[in-house]
Amino acid sequence: MRKIVMFLGAVFLLSTGVQAENTEYLITGTKPGFIHILDMKKQKVVRSHEIPNAGRTVFSFAPSPDGKIVYVLTNRMKSIVGLDIDTGEQVFRADFIKGDIRxxxxxxFDISxxxxxxxxxxxxxxxxxxxYQQLPTRIAVYDTSSGLKAExxxxxxxxxxIHMLMKSTDDKWLYALGFDIYKMNPQTGEIVETLPLRNWSLKNRSLPDVLDFWPLWDQTDIFSTPVYSVKTDKAADDPGAYKTGLMTLDLDTGKYEINDFEDTSVLIFSTVVSPTGKHAFGTYTQLTKIDLETHTLAGRIDQDHTYYAVNISADGKQVYVGGAACDVATYDPDTLTKTGQIFLPKGCGDQSTSSMRMIQRETLK
Amino acid sequence: MSGKARLFISGVMLVALSAFSPSSSLAKDVQGKALVNDYCTACHAETDDGGLARISDVRKTPEGWDMTLFRMQNLHGLEIDSDERFAIIKYLSAEYGLSPSESEPFRYVLEQRAHFNDIAVNDDLDALCGRCHTNARYGLQRRTEKDWLKHMHFHVGQFPSLEYQARSRDRFWWQEVTTETYKELAELYPFKTDAWDTWKGADHKSPAGSWRVTGYRPGIGGYQGMMTVTRDGDFYKADYDLYDMTGGALSGDSKAVIYTGYEWRASGMLNGAETREVYALSEDGMRMTGRWHQAAHYDIGGEFQAVRMAGAEAQVLAKSSDYIRVGQEKEITLHGIGLTGKVSSDKGLGLNVTRQDATSVTVKITAGKNMSPGAYVVTVGQAVTEIIVYDKIDRLQVTPDWTIARLGGGKTPPVTAQFEAVAYMTGKDGDIKIGVMSADWQLHAFDEEAEHMKDVEFAGTINAQGTFMPGAAGPNPSRKYATNNAGNLKIVAQVTDGDTIISGEAQLIVTVQRWNTPPIR
Incomplete structure (x- = not known):
């Protein structure tokens, strides 16, 4: 995405001859049906938009590559709404229910x-x-220019x-994370390759346990998630039997790997890979730092409270944790000390399992 | 959500109150049938064999049908008033109910017990169903094989997160439930059974009459007295004349409905507190057993047993105490029916009857210094019971040895946990239960993590009766991680026996509130 933003920035430069001021924003959602845009440098909320007919909870979301629109899964998981980040205007809406089919x-979900x-x-x-009659699960493709009655x-x-969809950076593939990772042709749905998860070949190992629905790859195009498993050749009361690993999937190159980095000692809900490429960070009740070169635990601190989602600045110099309450906290990635905390506007009813995404775009006035 | 939860509670239980006054004829089953035909056939088509789609393929408890109607009202646009709702539940429970033997293994959940042992038939069903519901939830349903399959379709359509949850995502859930599980459930809990056919055609007894009541309130002790049940239209009225074991009065009454020929559900008052009663009338109409609880606190209540006076054999049903220590003299009252006979005992136990009538005998019992510890038979005419003579307590067991309590706050009250200290002595053939002792109660951290998180400081308190009262719900800014007041506690009871202090332990998990509180969890 960085590349696209830079490219668009260059076009803008050529056409106007004036250098556009770009700012990095964090997007999060809260009950009841709100999206908030946070300027992480100024450490403040610069926009709060109410999503029309949102039900109550904001689930996952995906920003457009130009950072102008955010597409939000909401309305009890039955609609995707596109909101203009600047004005809050609803510019896209796909309501899934049609006739007798819910x-x-x-x-x-993901955007190309x-x-x-x-x-x-x-x-x-x-x-x-x-x-009720259960029908086959499916992937539906919507044209983002379809307006408010998108089909x-x-x-x-x-x-x-399936709990995660990811487009490859060249738009040639769609990755679907479920029992395994299915690499699909986005035109036909044909599964061209199955990256093993349930079907991994580790000996003396339980099935891996993975559940992740936080798209947090904005700065690196590398999806990462914690993987929990049990060594079946060790006694159940041996702490060394329980392993936490990190799975990474590079959406640019397709490189896929899973590496244990510690005996399971805390829960981690979501992780993000640093743009430095040297570390990943994970959150739940602790902030965890993982060394990607040695595949070891590089640091861990207790947070003020539980957070579900973690993201990072484009320069890798600030780690952000959010979700599960009404604030986003900032940490120094080297020392893991807290450097800031932004409280979401009054009336916030919890970020719940909302996504937390980063965009760079022309500064909002 | 909380509004819905309250509606749930108002279901079967309050129906007895709301429908009691205006027109009791509404409750007639024939009217229920007409209402089912009026309302349900809008969606549930008539089947070839004259039944109604889905409805005629399922059997449930009154609470089960109540929950079905709740769902129809909240999700499928059914609009009915409370009298109609009651009549429909009564009709469906009579036509498509569970026999006494079918509901018997799972009564703990109908009785709204806070502590129970909920065991699945196998680990697969525990993971597939029991991870969200009690195993009683599906054990209290009967469906045709076809309908169990439809039930699977409903589940994933209604709860899309189901396949993603822990203990689900490790298996091919959808494939498993639609190829194997529905057949297994149809075998375990089939629609057509001899038990139901027999019960449906049986002569269902009336609960009207005079009843001898004995019961027990955990943490408080026994109670006993009389219940008089009179018929009033399609309802029953129960008048209670009860006393605790110190003679303190427990008086009140209740209004009851009998569903399915034996399911007694009532709303009442006991010593000024609103109550709910969930009892089962025995097939021969001679006994009624179950549990009552406070309307606002399902965790607080009592065991209940009633024996019909008419035609009952002489029997001891309760005692003011179960035991006496060697060398002691103690007054014990036996409560029961037909207690007019001669009072006698095994050799060595001194008996002196101080008061006797047909329902109670008070005896001054002496256990001589040289008596051997053990169980001593005491007879009152044909009625037989036992008194335990002990010389020392060898072991103290805290019951339950593991349970949970829930934090309270807002519209969701706390769920307490009640512990008791039960003393045992070592006999020739193993431990002999002496009985419940009053104890000193203490809370300790269960493990290092609980110590580190200072659970004892935050999770709640325990009183002299062994009742644990949980702390307030919600994030606690003064706790590490601003976490809630959940905790993992070791409950310690200590009883002084002569010069010795005997201890017993249990584990208590103090956990978060439950938002969804349907009649069957």
Whole structure:
């Protein structure tokens, strides 16, 4: 995404001859149905937008590559709403329910790198007079220029239990994270490769446990997530039997790996890879620093409270934690000391499992 | 959410109150059938065999049907008033209910117990169903095989997060439940059973009459007395004349409905506190057993047993105390029915009857210094009971040995935990239970983590009766991580026995509030 922003920046430069002032913003969501834009340098909330017909909870979201629109999964997982980040105007809306078919998206959706298409994983249920009928799970593709009554421009069946969709940076592939990671043709849904997770070949190892629905790869194009597993050749009361690893998938190169980095001692909900490439950071009740070169625990501190989502500045010099309450805290990645805390506006009813994403765009006035 | 939760509570229990006054004829089953035909057939089509789609493929408890109607009202636009709702539940419970033997293994959940042992048939069902529900929840349903499959479709359509949850995402949930589990449930809990056919056609007894009541309030002690049940239209009225074991009065009454020919559900008052009663009338109509609890606090209540006076054999149903120490003299009252006979005992136990009538006998009992410890039989005519004579306590067991309590706050009251200290002595053939002792109660951190998080300081307090009162819910800024007041505690009871202090322990998990409190958890 950095590349796209830089490219757009260059176009702007050529056309106007004036250098645009760019700012880095963090986007988060809170109950009841709000999106907040935070200027992390100034450490303050610069925009708060109410999402129309949002139900209550804000689930995952994806910013457009130019940082002008944020697409939000909301309305009890039954709609995706595109909001103009500057004005809060609703510019896109896809309500999934049609006729007797109820569709819900369980977090998993992404936007193409050219900003033209949204990929949404949907569970589908036919609501009949006196019974429900489960239909195949699918991926629906929407054209982002469809306005407020968007309908899918194509659909294809997809495996069950998907919780993350990720477009490759060249837009050639769609990765779907579920039992395994399915590399799909985004035009046809054909699975061209299965990156093993459930089907990993580690000996004397339980199935890996992975559940992640935080798209946090904005600064690196590398998706990362904690992976929990048990060594079955060790006694159940041996702390060394329980391993926490980090899985990384480079959306640019397709490089995929899983490396244990510690005996499981704390829970980690989500992780982010630093733009330095040397470390990753994870959050839940502790902020965890992982050395990506040695695959070891590089540091850990207790946070003020539990957070679900972690992200990082473009220069890798600030780590941000949010989710699970009404503030976003800033940490120094070297010392893991807290350097700031931004409280979300009054009336915040918890960030819940909202995404927390970073954009760089022309400074908001 | 809290509004919905309250609606749930108002279901079966309050129906007895709301429908009691205006027109009791509404409750007639025939009217329930007409209402089902009026309202339900808008969606539930008539089937080839004259039933209604889904409805005629399922059997449930009154609470189960109550929850179904709640769902129809809240999610599918059904609009009915409380009288109609009651009549429909009564009809469906009669037509598509559970027999006494079918509901028997799972009564703990109907009785709204805070502590119970909920064991699944196997680990798979525990993971597939029991990870969200009690195992009683599905054990209290009967469905055709076809309908169990439809139930799976409903589940994932209604709860899309289901396949992603822990203990679910490690398996191919959808594939498993739609190829195997529904068949297993249809075998375990089939729609058609001899038990139900027999019960549906049986002569269901009326609860009207005079009843001898004994019961027990954990942490407080036993109670006993009389209950008089009279019929009033389609309802029953129970008048209570009860006393605790010190003679203190417990008086009140209740208004009850009998569902399915044996399911007694009532709303009442006991010593000024609003109560709910969940009892089962025995198939022969001679006994009623169950639990009552405070309307606002399901965790606080009592065990209940009633024996019909008419035709009952002589029997001891309760005692003011179960035990006496060697060398002591103690007055113990036996409560029961037909206690007019001669009072006698095994050799060595001194008996002196100080008061006797047909329902109670008070005896001054002497356990001589040289008596051997053990169980001594005491008879009152044909009625037989036992008194334990002990010389020392060898072991103290805290019951339950593991349970949970829930933090309280806002509209959700705390859920307390009640512990008791039960003394045992070592006999020739193993431990002999002496009985419940009053004890000193203490809280300790259960492990290092609990010590580190200072759980004892935050999670709650325990009183002299062994009742644990949880702390307030919500994030606590004065705690590490601003976390809530949850905790992992070791409960310690100490009883002084002569010069010795005997201790017993239990574990208590103090956890968060439960927002969703349907009649069947």
């Amino acid at each position: 569709r819900q998206a369980f977090y998993a 790198r050219d900003g033209k298409e949204l990929y949404v994983y949907q569970l589908s249920t036919r609501i009949m007079l006196s019974e 899918p421009i194509r659909t294809f069946e997809a495996p069950r239990r």
